[in-house]
Amino acid sequence: xxxLILYWRPGTAAMAxxxxxxxxxxxxxxxxxxxxxxxxxxxxxxxxxxxxxPTLVAGDLVVTxxxxxxxxxxxxxxxxxxAPDERADFYRxxxxxxxxxxxxxxxxxxxxxxxxxxxxxVAADEAxxxxxxxxxxxxxxxxxxxxxxxxxxLFLFMMTRWGRRLESPAWDRPRLRGHFQRTLALPGVGxxxxxxxxxxxxxxxxx
Numbered sequence: 001x002x003x004l005i006l007y008w009r010p011g012t013a014a015m016a017x018x019x020x021x022x023x024x025x026x027x028x029x030x031x032x033x034x035x036x037x038x039x040x041x042x043x044x045x046x047x048x049x050x051x052x053x054p055t056l057v058a059g060d061l062v063v064t065x066x067x068x069x070x071x072x073x074x075x076x077x078x079x080x081x082x083a084p085d086e087r088a089d090f091y092r093x094x095x096x097x098x099x100x101x102x103x104x105x106x107x108x109x110x111x112x113x114x115x116x117x118x119x120x121x122v123a124a125d126e127a128x129x130x131x132x133x134x135x136x137x138x139x140x141x142x143x144x145x146x147x148x149x150x151x152x153x154l155f156l157f158m159m160t161r162w163g164r165r166l167e168s169p170a171w172d173r174p175r176l177r178g179h180f181q182r183t184l185a186l187p188g189v190g191x192x193x194x195x196x197x198x199x200x201x202x203x204x205x206x207x
Contacts, residue, residue: 003029012053056073070155085146089145090151142179154189
């Protein structure tokens, strides 16, 4: 089988698919593409017309959008258990994080794209409320859905790291912090963090 190819940049929405590939244990190749090249390279735009990351190439198949890549990998490699047997909640959380939480954080990071003004402040307030929702969902459970880690946990790990830039960082919430540490301990997530050269917060490993 040809190795899967993931186009990526460090710390972007490529984190979750990258971690999923590493968790699966399948052979993959990373192609780092900077923002300017992704926008201007005609060959890359043929793969991903928006010129963003991530993009997964699996033979003749091209999959874009982080959540879509996770769903594809969950279906293609069922033995990796990236999705639970009962999937309604799995789909709900994944869609919540990609449609609502990720979009909110993008408004916080890039308010100028959405008209500037009060956009950043409003997005920060909304993001706080969204992370509170997830915090409450983790009462008496280790993982977001079911009894084992799924692709939804990999996506939440990515969102929690993005949320470090909020005035009240996402991982200051005790259950989200615990979830971040448990997910970081997964072999594939550790490999992704190393391959992307991402720093760990100072508190990692503390009781």
